[in-house]
Amino acid sequence: MTGRRIGIVGLGVISRAYLDTLSGAAGVEITAVADLDPARTAAVAETIPGALALTPSDLYAHADVDTVLNLTIPAAHEEVALAALAGGKDVYGEKPLAATLDAASRVLAAANTAGRRVGGAPDTVLGTGVQTARAAVEAGMIGTPVSATATWLSRGHEAWHPHPDFYYREGGGPLLDMGPYYLTALVHLLGPVTWVAGASSRSRERRIIESGPRAGEHIPVDVDTHVTGVLGHRGGAMSTVTFSFDAPSTRAEPIEVHGVEGMLVLPDPNHFSGTVLRRNARSTEVIELPVSAGYEAASRGVGLIDFVTGPGRASGEVALHVLEIMTALLESAGRGARVPVTSTAIVPQLVPLTPLAGWQGHGA
Template sequence: MNKVGIGIIGCGNISAAYLKAMASFAILDIKGVADLNRELAEQRAAEFGLTARSVEELLADPAIEIIVNLTVPKAHVAVAIQALDAGKHTYSEKPLGINFKEGQALAEAAKAKGLRIGAAPDTFLGGSHQTARALIDSGVLGMPVGGTATFMCPGHERWHPNPDFYYEVGGGPMLDMGPYYITDLVNLLGPVSQVAGFAISPRSERLITSQPRNGERIPVHIATHVAGVMAFDCGAVVQIGMSFDVAGHKHVPLELYGTEGSLIVPDPNHFGGQVELLKKGGSFEPQETTQPYADGNYRSIGVADMAHAIRSDRPHRANGDLALHVLEVMEAFQYAADSGTTIKINTKTERPAPLSASLSDGQLAA
């Protein structure tokens, strides 16, 4: 196999999940990890039997084709631009950028250099979500009508050791968790055309209860409870609620409704979970998961798909157009809240190709 060299910048919490999952994909050849905190990079390298290097070394290494950018959101675009300037394709953690303007600048820079950009989430490639996609594509729901997308919790300061960035610009429940839900909805229904919404910040500061900073208070600079509606090009209208202010709730993560049936889609922050289908006149019934990658955390399959796409000269699925569209949609909720108007979405994106046979031939992975 003609492997693709990978350099990882950013060795925080999420990097362990990426590095563990990357072992599942033979095409990925990790050439090193880097972080501004050298000690953190060395710890992660030791954990996975890799080499800790400087950012400059990774960018200068001709054997590295893709930089996987796992930095905090406010650094995503700056690091991605560095990678592009070094002649590397780049794949970032979500969101693509902390606002649409900088995400658009990144997309334009990549196009000008003839390089690829990609971004998480790639959970929509998981077996349960691809099973839901296959059911929708088969027509069992009839004409798409609507749905709900719900993520609500008390806040990430309960468990994250350094939760500050969740409450800074580029954070909040919409830009942190919204990418999972909206990306999966675009995978299932297609692009969004309009957004309406409200956004509030009930508290000006948050109390950290995780270690090692238990008892410390941090300021809030973004909306922490967002409620809105998305109109899709296909005609469906989906309600969305994203919150760091809710003690508990009973909503399922995703429900989709059509003229002939309804579909329960599992948590889009995971690759697996139970899909349930109700056909008109019946009741919800569990559906067999017909696609692979539903039995674990494959957080890096988007990178592997990009690597195969580079080798076979085809589009990759977790691509820049998709990530930029989702970023515009997420930002539009705040614009809608501030203006009291419905916001038109100007970007367009194709539904990513379904995953059904192998990453190497453009279908599924190995």
């Protein structure tokens, strides 16, 4: 059972999704929770049988915690991860791995020194949507992949979020917010990226909050809010990506993969499942592929379960590689030149089709 006793640091909104998933899993046990708000810590601990309400520093040192689940804000990811590693714990964190590439590199270096493991979201890529498409690519259903497109457009999170400020500060923006879902999927489908060429812009210098107690308040925009680019994958395929807070809608599919013998249409990689469509190069017929790979009925936290009970497909190395891709896109946009991606990652093994009872550990 090494690694399966989980301590959670950061008990904000996203923690609820993880708690719902982990509480139903037989292979893990939540033994402690911590937050900067003691009242919140106590309230959450009361909902988890046997869980301790601790301060973050006490949780890092506690003997009944093997793995720290880091659900703090991105600016705190490095600090929490380093403290947990120093306490002899493995670490699994929400995306991004850290707020900057240098910070993420320090986390992985510290893990290597300590002989500990690091994993990180997004784990949506382990669901049946992306994994079924990946199985089709690996089976040669579309021939040699030559390109892919990934598109996510929105008019901005101020339309619904009552406190959207951090989306428009350094470390925010549409690429760093939504990019991890799409780029992680592209790495699984087409392999690591070796170079990028990016461009970016911003449509306005201030945004107006549209909901909540601050509705009508203007907030500054410190980052580019429309980012596009081309990724060169190690195997030769190229992906074209667009992420925007400046465009309200699109008719483009979330992800398409094009091969010499056909194409695939993938569902939104921000979700675990969805329909995968295939079209053969010699036919106009569009076929829905049967689900053939991935964790069925998955939800946020399945990557942590895979991390502590399986091969750890949502690895820190993949998370670091994706963070470098995003950093390089922004650097390329600023320089107006192609930028190499120096990190790499071993593409995790395909997830075999695994029913809910299998990955939750009940009757597997």
